[in-house]
Amino acid sequence: MEGVGRPPGDEAGGRCAYQGAPGAFSHEACLDLRPWDEAVAYDSFEAAIAALQSGEAGCALIPVENTSIGRIEPAASLVEAAGLNVVSEVWRPIRLALMGPPGSRLGEVRTAESHPAALGQCTGTLAGLGIQPVEAFDTAGAARAVAEAGDPTRAAVAPVRAAEVYELSILRNDIQDSEDNRTRFVLLSPQAG
Incomplete structure (x- = not known):
């Protein structure tokens, strides 16, 4: 995934919430998609989404689907239930x-x-x-x-x-069972994209 330009009105110095520790796939995706934001780690999908809902973060990047295993739960269900806007999505190759x-x-x-x-x-x-x-x-x-x-x-x-x-x-390297192993990440925002 390549980084994209900052949308108009999107202030620099924001925070992008993700689930995991530094070095996780979601961390990498945050750095690529939102290079101008601080990527902030949370221990759970619930905590990352809650950070967005509370205003602690300006967006959240959550993995919801994988070509090898299907829906990523509980993340996909939490995204559906959160009532937030999906403003962008990206499929990333996953090499384990x-x-x-x-x-x-x-x-x-x-x-x-x-x-x-x-x-x-x-x-x-x-x-x-x-x-x-x-x-x-x-x-x-x-x-x-x-x-x-x-x-x-x-x-x-x-x-x-x-x-x-x-x-x-x-x-x-490359211990994934499928050569076409990709994950879909959605970028969530409290505002419409």
Whole structure:
């Protein structure tokens, strides 16, 4: 996704809410779509939407659909129920990486942590590697937890950027089961677009 120009009347220095930790796919999408805004992380989709509703953020970027797994829940239902305006949407290619602490090896990994939507996009690959999926609140949050633990039997499924942010080693790139793995993100605003 390429960044777009700031719409008329959209003030610089705004805040774009997203669910996840720095380095998550939603964080990357915020940086690309709204480079003039501060991308602000929230622990849940509910919290990101609430930040927009309260005026704490000027917009929110939420993933609602994926070509491999369909609707991303609970995000899609929350967007429908929020009564906010979808002012833009974008499909982004999603490339998942398996990452572990520095010095770890693929053969040592027993579990892979990530957001349920990301785990659903690489079920076949993880099963083929004999790795047990473990649900976490977010892709980049899982990478942060794996980095903090330093356990070579634990890995995360996350964007490559998360490995850079949390100083992890990439054990295998492109572990998504489908080559055409894309996610649709919607940009929400309290105003009509």
